[in-house]
Amino acid sequence: xxxxxxxxxxxxxxxxxxxxxxxxxxxxxxxxxxxxxxxxxxxxxxxxxxxxxxxxxxxxxxxxxxxxxxxxxxxxxxxxxxxxxxxxxxxxxxxxxxxxxxxxxxxxxxxxxxxxxxxxxxxxxxxxxxxxxxxxxxxxxxxxxxxxxxxxxxxxxxxxxxxxxxxxxxxxxxxxxxxxxxxxxxxxxxxxxxxxxxxxxxxxxxxxxxxxxxxxxxxxxxxxxxxxxxxxxxxxxxxxxxxxxxxxxxxxxxxxxxxxxxxxxxxxxxxxxxxxxxxxxxxxxxxxxxxxxxxxxxxxxxxxxxxxxxxxxxxxxxxxxxxxxxxxxxxxxxxxxxxxxxxxxxxxxxxxxxxxxxxxxxxxxxxxxxxxxxxxxxxxxxxxxxxxxxxxxxxxxxxxxxxxxxxxxxxxxxxxxxxxxxxxxxxxxxxxxxxxxxxxxxxxxxxxxxxxxxxxxxxxxxxxxxxxxxxxxxxxxxxxxxxxxxxxxxxxxxx
Amino acid sequence: xxxxxxxxxxxxxxxxxxxxxxxxxxxxxxxxxxxxxxxxxxxxxxxxxxxxxxxxxxxxxxxxxxxxxxxxxxxxxxxxxxxxxxxxxxxxxxxxxxxxxxxxxxxxxxxxxxxxxxxxxxxxxxxxxxxxxxxxxxxxxxxxxxxxxxxxxxxxxxxxxxxxxxxxxxxxxxxxxxxxxxxxxxxxxxxxxxxxxxxxxxxxxxxxxxxxxxxxxxxxxxxxxxxxxxxxxxxxxxxxxxxxxxxxxxxxxxxxxxxxxxxxxxxxxxxxxxxxxxxxxxxxxxxxxxxxxxxxxxxxxxxxxxxxxxxxxxxxxxxxxxxxxxxxxxxxxxxxxxxxxxxxxxxxxxxxxxxxxxxxxxxxxxxxxxxxxxxxxxxxxxxxxxxxxxxxxxxxxxxxxxxxxxxxxxxxxxxxxxxxxxxxxxxxxxxxxxxxxxxxxxxxxxxxxxxxxxxxxxxxxxxxxxxxxxxxxxxxxxxxxxxxxxxxxxxxxxx
Numbered sequence: 001x002x003x004x005x006x007x008x009x010x011x012x013x014x015x016x017x018x019x020x021x022x023x024x025x026x027x028x029x030x031x032x033x034x035x036x037x038x039x040x041x042x043x044x045x046x047x048x049x050x051x052x053x054x055x056x057x058x059x060x061x062x063x064x065x066x067x068x069x070x071x072x073x074x075x076x077x078x079x080x081x082x083x084x085x086x087x088x089x090x091x092x093x094x095x096x097x098x099x100x101x102x103x104x105x106x107x108x109x110x111x112x113x114x115x116x117x118x119x120x121x122x123x124x125x126x127x128x129x130x131x132x133x134x135x136x137x138x139x140x141x142x143x144x145x146x147x148x149x150x151x152x153x154x155x156x157x158x159x160x161x162x163x164x165x166x167x168x169x170x171x172x173x174x175x176x177x178x179x180x181x182x183x184x185x186x187x188x189x190x191x192x193x194x195x196x197x198x199x200x201x202x203x204x205x206x207x208x209x210x211x212x213x214x215x216x217x218x219x220x221x222x223x224x225x226x227x228x229x230x231x232x233x234x235x236x237x238x239x240x241x242x243x244x245x246x247x248x249x250x251x252x253x254x255x256x257x258x259x260x261x262x263x264x265x266x267x268x269x270x271x272x273x274x275x276x277x278x279x280x281x282x283x284x285x286x287x288x289x290x291x292x293x294x295x296x297x298x299x300x301x302x303x304x305x306x307x308x309x310x311x312x313x314x315x316x317x318x319x320x321x322x323x324x325x326x327x328x329x330x331x332x333x334x335x336x337x338x339x340x341x342x343x344x345x346x347x348x349x350x351x352x353x354x355x356x357x358x359x360x361x362x363x364x365x366x367x368x369x370x371x372x373x374x375x376x377x378x379x380x381x382x383x384x385x386x387x388x389x390x391x392x393x394x395x396x397x398x399x400x401x402x403x404x405x406x407x408x409x410x411x412x413x414x415x416x417x418x419x420x421x422x423x424x425x426x427x428x429x430x431x432x433x434x435x436x437x438x439x440x441x442x443x444x445x446x447x448x449x450x451x452x453x454x455x456x457x458x459x460x461x462x463x464x465x466x467x468x469x470x471x472x473x474x475x476x477x478x479x480x481x482x483x484x485x486x487x488x489x490x491x492x493x494x495x
Numbered sequence: 496x497x498x499x500x501x502x503x504x505x506x507x508x509x510x511x512x513x514x515x516x517x518x519x520x521x522x523x524x525x526x527x528x529x530x531x532x533x534x535x536x537x538x539x540x541x542x543x544x545x546x547x548x549x550x551x552x553x554x555x556x557x558x559x560x561x562x563x564x565x566x567x568x569x570x571x572x573x574x575x576x577x578x579x580x581x582x583x584x585x586x587x588x589x590x591x592x593x594x595x596x597x598x599x600x601x602x603x604x605x606x607x608x609x610x611x612x613x614x615x616x617x618x619x620x621x622x623x624x625x626x627x628x629x630x631x632x633x634x635x636x637x638x639x640x641x642x643x644x645x646x647x648x649x650x651x652x653x654x655x656x657x658x659x660x661x662x663x664x665x666x667x668x669x670x671x672x673x674x675x676x677x678x679x680x681x682x683x684x685x686x687x688x689x690x691x692x693x694x695x696x697x698x699x700x701x702x703x704x705x706x707x708x709x710x711x712x713x714x715x716x717x718x719x720x721x722x723x724x725x726x727x728x729x730x731x732x733x734x735x736x737x738x739x740x741x742x743x744x745x746x747x748x749x750x751x752x753x754x755x756x757x758x759x760x761x762x763x764x765x766x767x768x769x770x771x772x773x774x775x776x777x778x779x780x781x782x783x784x785x786x787x788x789x790x791x792x793x794x795x796x797x798x799x800x801x802x803x804x805x806x807x808x809x810x811x812x813x814x815x816x817x818x819x820x821x822x823x824x825x826x827x828x829x830x831x832x833x834x835x836x837x838x839x840x841x842x843x844x845x846x847x848x849x850x851x852x853x854x855x856x857x858x859x860x861x862x863x864x865x866x867x868x869x870x871x872x873x874x875x876x877x878x879x880x881x882x883x884x885x886x887x888x889x890x891x892x893x894x895x896x897x898x899x900x901x902x903x904x905x906x907x908x909x910x911x912x913x914x915x916x917x918x919x920x921x922x923x924x925x926x927x928x929x930x931x932x933x934x935x936x937x938x939x940x941x942x943x944x945x946x947x948x949x950x951x952x953x954x955x956x957x958x959x960x961x962x963x964x965x966x967x968x969x970x971x972x973x974x975x976x977x978x979x980x981x982x983x984x985x986x987x988x989x990x
Binding site: 015016017019020022023026027030034035036037039041042043045046048049050052053057219220221222223224237238239241276277 | 510511512514515517518521522525529530531532533534536537538540541543544545547548552714715716717718719732733734736771772
């Protein structure tokens with residue numbers, strides 16, 4: 001068979017596999033937004049059956065034959081990138097025993113419900129045995145993937161190809177150094193930001209959330225917005241859904257969750273439509289994904305210019321909510337506080353949250369830390385890094401869903417996303433000179449146009465590092481992020 | 496291997512296949528209730544991939560080997576029933592070429608959207624080419640299944656095992672005779688039922704719908720209620736969802752759609768939990784399914800006793816809506832009118848709608864009628880049967896979703912359901928002497944308890960005819976239905 005025909009056959013096979021993965025993604029979305037409570041066990045069987053079907057396709061012997069036949073063939077850069085991604089996915093799938101993959105899918109479906117109950121009851125002991133089981137399964141998986149190498153690196157590779165624990169330790173170490181220095185200076189500042197004390201009705205928050213998603217380019221024809229305990233985005237191509245949550249006392253929870261998820265979804269919706277259902281047709285890595293959610297949320301959504309527009313819009317919707325002017329609103333939105341919750345953390349301290357999760361999970365995977373000691377280790381580390389004590393597990397070790405569903409090696413991609421966003425924002429401000437004027441009018445069109453043109457449209461065409469360096473015109477570094485944070489927070493707290 | 500071990504291996508295989516089918520069912524639910532408009536094509540690919548995965552499992556060679564090894568084994572009545580159902584499903588799956596099955600799944604996913612557009616635009620020509628394609632594919636499938644027998648009977652067998660076009664023609668022929676006679680006497684009656692002219696707010700209708708589903712035993716822990724253009728129920732076991740629709744001028748649309756779907760869902764929720772994910776774990780046929788939805792909706796929900804309770808509840812929710820008393824309300828709910836729409840038809844004329852669909856689709860499948868002539872044939876037949884002309888396609892040939900998704904041989908099961916419901920209701924009234932008193936208090940507990948005990952719990956354990964005859968204690972006949980209708984409508988119109 002000619003190379004092109006082999007490639008077409010391979011791609012048709014892979015497209016149907018990707019379609020099944022997208023179906024499994026919809027099952028997860030449904031589980032978080034729509035599923036009746038009583039359906040949890042049955043849903044676990046569904047995930048198990050989907051995993052079996054997907055795994056069977058991913059490990060089909062024909063794939064190996066097609067790939068061998070296509071070794072060295074030149075079918076253009078898009079085919080080369082697809083083949084690279086298919087090869088990696090096939091290698092990973094054939095490394096993990098099918099029984100293990102099925103068991104992970106089944107256990108992590110049920111374990112999430114147990115985590116949610118433990119969080120509601122504020123009792124880590126309710127969750128610990130389940131977490132130990134999930135950890136055990138994921139370590140088995142990582143060992144199978146690592147093939148003698150470092151298991152944690154093998155986990156990272158699933159979310160951020162090319163990244164290692166060593167590289168992360170250096171990058172996050174330098175970042176931490178700069179952040180602690182800035183945070184300490186802020187703590188010494190006499191500037192006191194205003195406090196919010198107002199009731200923001202749920203329906204108006206959801207109305208604003210819809211407006212904001214639209215203002216950030218979200219395509220409603222190919223998506224929808226619902227509520228979830230832990231906001232997330234889901235899907236790709238023409239079915240990319242977002243979720244948010246509503247706290248009547250704190251509208252910024254809803255607002256910035258929505259903008260964040262609109263960033264993830266915008267990336268998926270912005271990919272070249274020709275890549276639909278191919279390996280190129282989704283965000284290239286979690287870190288790059290997070291760079292989009294973060295630049296939407298922070299560098300754009302929490303900018304002085306956009307805050308000016310948002311303040312006016314919120315006054316229209318909620319009336320006088322006790323904040324005097326745009327400058328106070330901007331300071332409020334960017335307040336550096338003393339919170340427990342990662343997802344509510346300010347830009348200065350957010351990556352300190354990630355740093356501790358990275359080190360804790362790295363220790364869990366290496367076997368240096370046991371699940372039974374995790375709560376105490378969390379609390380000790382939190383006190384050391386943040387200077388105050390965790391008051392209850394739902395504010396501490398139980399706050400994040402990730403470990404319950406087996407996402408180890410995932411947390412660091414959040415910090416990578418912030419680092420990437422710093423690099424991209426530096427280039428964006430030079431490329432779009434009218435940016436502040438746009439944002440002051442609530443218009444993100446030129447900024448998102450630049451991101452779409454330079455990054456989003458490419459999907460999986462380039463490797464993560466190459467993509468960020470290509471778009472930002474520089475080597476990946478924490479420096480632009482630190483410089484941006486220094487300028488922004490010095491302006492608020494230190495002037 | 497011992498027979499029990501062979502059986503266990505077979506059942507484990509089948510359970511995972513059933514799980515995938517349930518996932519595909521959720522995709523359909525999502526498509527009708529949640530899916531963004533722009534996702535239709537992508538969704539078609541998903542259905543195609545699911546169909547491929549399901550078909551591969553249904554036609555796996557091991558199934559034939561297991562079944563052969565288990566021939567004659569005695570593992571008890573439940574295993575025998577599972578084996579019978581697995582054998583039938585395997586025979587059907589291996590008879591249909593995989594390419595054809597995939598193409599049907601793909602085309603019928605997209606075709607439903609085209610039907611919806613044609614209905615919205617009131618233009619059959621928009622839908623006709625698509626319907627012709629669906630019909631062509633389904634005729635190919637029926638020929639493959641019939642193996643030289645009658646293709647329409649092969650289609651029927653998918654929904655109502657054991658039923659044939661010949662049997663249906665006789666049963667529906669006798670039914671039609673009785674219905675036309677009763678309808679003509681009603682038309683000659685001087686009794687005029689009241690007319691509804693009031694606005695019923697959507698949110699209160701949905702509140703009432705929730706109450707009614709609960710009153711009819713719907714288990715909210717294992718289900719949910721949403722809106723859909725064409726109400727349906729979906730799922731089984733612990734994830735059984737229902738939908739309804741809301742017309743602000745006509746609350747009975749919402750009310751009786753909800754009770755109807757709660758009947759379907761109640762059947763699924765009432766099946767022995769030990770049957771979950773096995774072939775026994777779902778309603779045994781569409782006709783038996785419809786017997787449950789219909790007995791909930793009509794014999795219980797439209798009874799004089801329950802109407803008395805419902806009238807009071809509606810006065811609480813909507814205030815005085817212009818109906819004088821319970822008797823007028825009962826007459827209104829059971830009004831025999833001149834409507835176009837099957838789903839809104841009264842109990843007397845409903846089966847006349849089905850009769851014409853049965854004959855039209857039978858002619859389409861036999862090749863005696865072409866899609867291009869269908870609209871005219873529909874309109875002619877409607878005029879002949881109902882005595883007035885169809886005014887537009889959305890009130891005629893475009894009103895039902897069924898043919899657009901390839902459901903040929905399905906319509907007759909609605910009439911079978913009514914016939915079965917007549918038999919069951921006759922037995923129920925004898926077995927539950929306090930039934931009217933219960934219903935007058937809005938309490939369906941004893942009635943549904945009887946249905947659950949005598950029919951629902953058994954799932955697929957007995958063949959449809961045997962199940963109805965076992966529960967009702969008599970041979971299946973249209974006579975109890977006609978006697979019930981005669982007594983009911985003579986009381987309203989002819990006394």
